Structure formats: C-alpha cells, structure tokens
Amino acid sequence: MCGIVGYIGKQTACPILINGLTALEYRGYDSAGIASIENNKICVMKDKGRVSNLNNIKGINKLDGTVGIAHTRWATHGKPSKENAHPHMDNSETFAVVHNGIIENYNELRNFLTDNGYKFLSQTDTEVIPNLIHYHFSKDSYADDNKFLRAVNQATKDLKGSFAIEVLSNLYPDKMIVVRKDSPLVIGKGTTGYHIASDIPALLEYTRDFYLLNDYEFAVMDKDSIKFYNENLVEHEKEIKNIEWDASAAEKNGYEDYMLKEIFEQPIAIRETIGSRLKLGEHCDFSDIEISKEYLSTINKIFIVACGTAMHAGLTGKKFLENLCKIPVEVDIASEFRYRNPIINEKTLCIFISQSGETADTIAALKLCKSKGAKTLAVSNVIGSSITRESDYTIYTHAGPEIAVASTKAYTSQVVLLGILAIYFAEILESTDSKVLEDLKKDILDLPKKIETSLATTDEVKKFAKKIHKEKDVFFIGRGSDYNVALEGSLKLKEISYIHSEAYASGELKHGPIALIEKGITVISILTDENLIEKSISNIVEVISRGAKTFIVTNQNLSNSDFDTVIKIEKTNPLLSPILSVVPLQLLAYFISKEKGLDVDKPRNLAKSVTVE
Numbered sequence: 001m002c003g004i005v006g007y008i009g010k011q012t013a014c015p016i017l018i019n020g021l022t023a024l025e026y027r028g029y030d031s032a033g034i035a036s037i038e039n040n041k042i043c044v045m046k047d048k049g050r051v052s053n054l055n056n057i058k059g060i061n062k063l064d065g066t067v068g069i070a071h072t073r074w075a076t077h078g079k080p081s082k083e084n085a086h087p088h089m090d091n092s093e094t095f096a097v098v099h100n101g102i103i104e105n106y107n108e109l110r111n112f113l114t115d116n117g118y119k120f121l122s123q124t125d126t127e128v129i130p131n132l133i134h135y136h137f138s139k140d141s142y143a144d145d146n147k148f149l150r151a152v153n154q155a156t157k158d159l160k161g162s163f164a165i166e167v168l169s170n171l172y173p174d175k176m177i178v179v180r181k182d183s184p185l186v187i188g189k190g191t192t193g194y195h196i197a198s199d200i201p202a203l204l205e206y207t208r209d210f211y212l213l214n215d216y217e218f219a220v221m222d223k224d225s226i227k228f229y230n231e232n233l234v235e236h237e238k239e240i241k242n243i244e245w246d247a248s249a250a251e252k253n254g255y256e257d258y259m260l261k262e263i264f265e266q267p268i269a270i271r272e273t274i275g276s277r278l279k280l281g282e283h284c285d286f287s288d289i290e291i292s293k294e295y296l297s298t299i300n301k302i303f304i305v306a307c308g309t310a311m312h313a314g315l316t317g318k319k320f321l322e323n324l325c326k327i328p329v330e331v332d333i334a335s336e337f338r339y340r341n342p343i344i345n346e347k348t349l350c351i352f353i354s355q356s357g358e359t360a361d362t363i364a365a366l367k368l369c370k371s372k373g374a375k376t377l378a379v380s381n382v383i384g385s386s387i388t389r390e391s392d393y394t395i396y397t398h399a400g401p402e403i404a405v406a407s408t409k410a411y412t413s414q415v416v417l418l419g420i421l422a423i424y425f426a427e428i429l430e431s432t433d434s435k436v437l438e439d440l441k442k443d444i445l446d447l448p449k450k451i452e453t454s455l456a457t458t459d460e461v462k463k464f465a466k467k468i469h470k471e472k473d474v475f476f477i478g479r480g481s482d483y484n485v486a487l488e489g490s491l492k493l494k495e496i497s498y499i500h501s502e503a504y505a506s507g508e509l510k511h512g513p514i515a516l517i518e519k520g521i522t523v524i525s526i527l528t529d530e531n532l533i534e535k536s537i538s539n540i541v542e543v544i545s546r547g548a549k550t551f552i553v554t555n556q557n558l559s560n561s562d563f564d565t566v567i568k569i570e571k572t573n574p575l576l577s578p579i580l581s582v583v584p585l586q587l588l589a590y591f592i593s594k595e596k597g598l599d600v601d602k603p604r605n606l607a608k609s610v611t612v613e
C-alpha cells in the first residue's frame with residue numbers, strides 16, 4: 001500500500017526522500033512523488049510508475065531544500081497518474097500534503113470545499129486535506145506560532161476514515177507537521193535531523209531511535225527540535241523507543257531477492273522467536289504479558305483472527321491450543337469475522353495475528369472484540385504497530401523485518417510463537433501432562449536445525465519448478481496440519497507466480513474437485529502426519545491413476561518410483577510439522593516465479609501491509 005517518507009534537518013532532503021521511497025517500494029505502489037521547500041516555495045515533483053522515474057524529472061537534481069515529504073501511491077481513488085500522485089497542494093499552493101489511508105467522507109468534504117470556491121485537480125480523496133487546511137487557516141484570525149498547527153488540527157477533525165499525513169507550508173518553511181489515525185507513521189531521530197516514514201525498515205539506515213505516534217497525536221518538527229501535542233493541542237513529552245532491528249536485516253545481503261533471503265533466514269528467525277521464552281526443565285517465560293491462572297481458567301473460547309498467511313498460521317495455532325489447553329478455538333478471516341456477529345464476551349480470549357500489525361480488517365476485528373468485553377492478545381512482528389497498541393497483551397515474533405510481499409519467515413515464526421504460547425497456557429492451566437510438554441519443547445528447540453534440511457531441498461525443488469512453471473492450474477492436498485500447509489503453499493504460488501491453484505483437504509477430493517483431475521495436472525501433497533499416512537496415500541494414488549503429476553513433501557520413507565518428485569524433510573511432533581513442510585512450498589513458488597521472469601518481491605496488485613479495508 002502507499003508509503004510515506006519525510007525529512008527535516010541539516011542535509012539536502014531530496015536524496016534522503018528518494019532513498020526512503022526506494023526502501024518502501026516493497027509495499028506496492030503505482031506512482032511516486034516528492035515535495036520540498038525551495039527558497040520559501042513548495043516544489044512538487046511526481047509521476048506515474050517507479051520511484052526511479054523521479055530521477056528523470058527535469059530539475060530534481062537541483063533541489064537543495066532541507067525539508068521535504070514524499071510518497072509512493074497505491075491507487076484507491078482515481079487511476080494511477082501524475083495528477084493523482086502525491087504530494088497534493090491546496091489551490092493557493094501554500095500547503096502540501098502526502099497521505100496514507102482513506103478519507104471516507106471525501107465526497108462530502110469535496111462538495112463543501114467546492115461550494116466554498118475550491119477547485120480539484122485530481123480524483124483523489126487526499127486532495128481535500130490541503131484545501132481543508134487552507135480553509136481553516138484562512139478562517140483563523142490569530143497570527144501566532146500555532147496557527148499552522150491549529151489549521152492542521154481543525155482539518156483532521158473534519159476527516160472520517162484513516163490517515164497518516166505529513167504537511168509542509170511555504171509560510172512555515174522550516175517546519176513540518178505530521179499526524180496519524182489508524183494508519184502507521186513513525187519518526188526516527190537521526191544524527192542530522194528527523195526522518196519520518198510509514199514503516200520502520202525505511203529508516204533503519206539512519207537511526208534505530210523512534211517516536212511511535214498515537215492516533216490524533218501531532219508532531220511539529222523543525223531541524224533540531226520536535227514537539228508533541230494531543231488532539232486538544234496540549235503539548236506533552238514523548239518517550240523515544242529503541243528498535244533493535246539490524247540495518248542489514250532490511251538489505252538483500254547477496255541474495256537475488258528479499259523473498260529468497262527471508263526463506264533462508266528462517267532458522268535464525270525461529271531462534272529469535274524462541275529467544276529466552278522456552279527452556280528445557282523450566283516453565284515458559286511470557287513475563288511480558290503476565291496472564292494469571294485466575295483469568296485463564298475463566299476462558300471457555302478462543303478466537304484467532306487474521307488475514308491471509310497470518311490466518312494460516314492461526315489454523316495451526318488452533319491445533320496447539322485445543323490439544324494442549326483443551327479450550328475450543330475458532331479461526332476466522334478478519335474481514336468475515338467483523339460482519340458475522342460473533343458470540344464474544346468476557347470469557348472469550350481473542351488472538352490477532354499480524355506480521356505488520358497494521359492490517360485494517362484485523363485491527364477493526366480487534367476493536368470489535370474489545371467493545372464486547374473480551375481480552376485481546378496481539379501476535380505481531382512490528383514493535384509499536386497499531387495492533388500492539390490496541391490490544392491488552394502483545395507478544396512479538398522477533399523475526400526481523402520482512403520486506404518481500406509474500407510472507408515466509410513471519411509465518412513460521414508465528415506458528416512457533418503460537419506453539420510456545422499454548423505450552424505456556426497449558427502450564428498455567430495444568431491441562432497437559434508435563435512430560436508431553438517437555439517433549440514438545442525439545443522439538444521446538446530442534447526446529448532451527450531441522451529446518452536446514454527443508455532448505456537443503458532447494459535444488460530438487462528448483463528442478464520441479466522448471467518442469468511445471470508453464471502450468472495453468474495446480475492442486476495442493478493434505479490432511480490435518482498438512483491441509484493447513486496446503487492452504488499456505490497454494491496462496492504462495494498464486495501470489496508470486498500468478499498460477500491458479502486450489503488447496504483441498506485430501507478427503508474432500510472425492511466430493512467434487514477430483515472431477516478436475518486429468519492427465520498432466522500437477523497435484524502437490526503434504527504428507528507428514530503418521531496417523532493419516534495411509535488414507536493420504538490412497539488419495540494420492542487416486543489422482544495418479546487419473547494421470548496427475550505428483551510432488552510430495554514428506555517425512556516418511558516413500559518410494560520415489562511411485563511419485564514424480566518426493567521431497568524429504570525431517571520428522572518432528574505433528575503439531576510442528578507445518579514449520580518444516582511449508583519451506584519446500586515457499587521455495588517452489590519462488591522458483592516458479594523466477595522461471596516466469598516475474599518480480600518475486602513485488603507481485604502485481606499486492607501490498608505488504610493492507611491498511612485499507
């Protein structure tokens with residue numbers, strides 16, 4: 001989705017802004033632009049297409065202002081075009097704004113402004129913002145220092161929806177104002193000034209010290225100071241947070257693509273997720289959330305709510321929690337959950353999984369659960385993200401920044417963390433034999449090593465990818481946890497290779513989809529649960545006898561001669577097998593995408609964090 005960058009300090013803003021936009025390219029976008037203050041005038045340069053196109057705009061190299069804002073736009077209101085690209089200015093060119101989010105009442109505001117003589121040059125919702133600021137500014141008869149801030153504040157009071165905005169004014173050439181509501185925005189304190197972005201990785205090159213803005217919190221900056229105000233414009237102090245992510249973690253480090261790097265980072269990511277939370281012979285340590293036995297014993301239902309890959313991690317989380325804690329768990333897609341009137345009360349615990357912590361539907365579902373009296377627990381990868389600030393409890397995956405749009409290491413880290421959480425709950429509730437828990441802990445601690453075997457399948461997977469990259473339809477099948485992995489494998493393939501694929505519970509094949517199996521169709525099976533092997537093999541044989549090509553990910557000793565490709569992974573506790581079996585499927589999607597010459601890290605139409613509903 002859209003990305004925001006800003007800089008105010010002692011250095012020339014333009015190269016810093018373009019660098020920041022480049023770092024945010026992974027979020028997905030279709031146009032880009034910057035505005036800086038040049039000799040007390042706002043200069044806007046923008047265009048359709050890639051950030052690199054900005055370098056071709058005449059005069060961009062001559063910009064030497066030290067205050068600037070920038071944006072990558074992912075079209076919502078109005079097609080991708082130069083006119084619709086941000087920054088947008090008011091009619092008098094006094095204010096320039098970049099905006100992430102959606103202004104829901106923009107039609108109403110546009111009509112109001114039109115009636116007041118304002119004209120619109122774009123089809124965007126954003127263009128109402130600079131004009132509203134101008135409207136309020138011109139109505140304010142006090143000419144004190146806070147006039148600019150008051151106008152921005154008044155304008156935000158008129159907005160319905162979500163926004164993260166940066167505002168410049170030629171009347172205040174040394175200032176920048178930023179504010180957010182339900183859309184991410186962070187301010188980094190660098191050595192030469194303040195860096196603003198919608199996403200932490202864009203700023204890791206400059207700093208690891210961040211101010212994380214709350215909803216309706218305003219920051220007013222000049223080159224060497226920053227002031228924070230609440231929505232009543234009362235000034236307050238704000239704590240700076242040190243984010244431990246390593247700057248190189250947001251770089252490719254010799255890999256061709258971020259996705260491949262992130263697939264190979266999974267052993268480290270899982271080690272970081274385990275951290276000091278899990279040790280043999282000791283109870284799990286989640287001292288950061290302190291859930292009491294008294295509270296946990298009252299819980300009779302858990303909801304896990306998330307979107308996409310995070311929801312798939314939730315499906316495995318359900319198995320952990322039901323098996324170990326004996327509490328019924330339902331897993332929901334956030335966008336469905338919100339509108340299905342779920343039965344929630346104070347005896348319900350609601351868990352929200354979100355790598356970015358900014359997914360609009362997941363946040364809305366969380367707010368719904370809170371309003372019904374349930375306690376909420378966030379599982380996120382991004383420190384201080386919106387979801388973590390809204391929820392009662394937060395646990396972090398610590399997988400490091402995930403840049404590729406297709407989620408890989410975040411998924412496996414989420415599954416590991418949900419496993420540890422379930423053990424922690426089971427220890428509190430004494431709901432599972434301690435020997436069973438101890439064995440599971442051992443298996444979790446062995447995962448980083450065992451996942452290396454899954455990664456070692458790369459060459460074989462690559463060969464199969466070459467063989468099937470031209471196909472139009474692929475099927476994924478599995479039973480139990482293997483079915484959850486089939487869903488995730490199928491999503492990965494769709495996202496980055498644009499091949500249509502379907503995931504089915506193996507037992508469902510006969511109830512319809514087997515009609516689609518014909519000579520030459522590829523069926524990918526995941527086969528790791530010993531208790532379900534015989535039944536699963538029968539399903540595979542059924543598709544082979546109808547002419548299907550088979551790619552099998554298994555921890556069993558299967559004869560290669562019966563199947564086209566058998567990918568062997570390590571054995572582990574069946575609850576944990578998704579962490580090992582998903583890896584060859586991530587690699588398969590990756591290599592098919594490469595074979596087809598596609599942009600693996602930035603697949604078409606997709607965005608890394610989906611901040612609009």
Ligand code: F6R
Binds near residue numbers: 405492
């Ligand atoms: C798939 C993928 C998406 C995300 C989904 C939720 O590879 O990345 O399906 O999992 O958009 O995103 P988060 O976890 O940020 O809430």
